[in-house]
Amino acid sequence: MPAGSDDARPAGRPLPSLPHTWRPLGVRIAVLGFGGMLLVVCAAAWFGFDESVRDRFTWLQRSTLLVMGAAFASCGWALARARVTAEVDALVVVNGFRTRHLAWEEVLGIHLAGGAPWATLDLADGTTISAMAFQGSDGSRARDGVRAVRALIDREDPGER
Structure with a gap:
């Protein structure tokens, strides 16, 4: 057994009932928290631009931003699941x-x-x-x-x- 890894359950602690699922907590909080903040900041920046500034974005630039957002969401979903x-x-x-x-x-x-x-x-x-x-x-x-x-x-x- 590696150093820092301890033995089986302490005596008297019952086995979990099955089926039983374990999920990470910190990763899910980080994905939801930082992902939500990133979405709010990007939306605020986009709608904070004047309409003339938004009109200067080409369809390729808009598509690139949407694809990047989808990639970030996909990575976050993969980590959180x-x-x-x-x-x-x-x-x-x-x-x-x-x-x-x-x-x-x-x-x-x-x-x-x-x-x-x-x-x-x-x-x-x-x-x-x-x-x-x-x-x-x-x-x-x-x-x-x-x-x-x-x-x-x-x-x-x-x-x-």
Whole structure:
């Protein structure tokens, strides 16, 4: 186990009921807050221009601004939709625009090392995938989620998941 990553759930803490979904908090607040502020500032600037200034924008310039806005919104949506859902028979990991359905047997462990941006899942095929639902910046909220998923992974009786 990496330094800064702690063992399974403390004794006496029950497993989460399934299905259970974890989502990042700080990222969602940042996307909504800063995205909303950017939208308000851009709209205020656009409508603050005189009509003669707005008329000087070509269709190409207007299209470029709209495409850039759509790209920013798309990136924000991808970040905000990150989640990990523990189901009875699988662990569903959503990072950005990719969704992975992992059978419990495929997942060997989960780690959130100190200073790491997000948690990492170790898979049976020797690869790892990011679990962006557990952001290091979320502090104890993320660590508690990692402990809960680790406890589900470590269960000896799959029927108890």
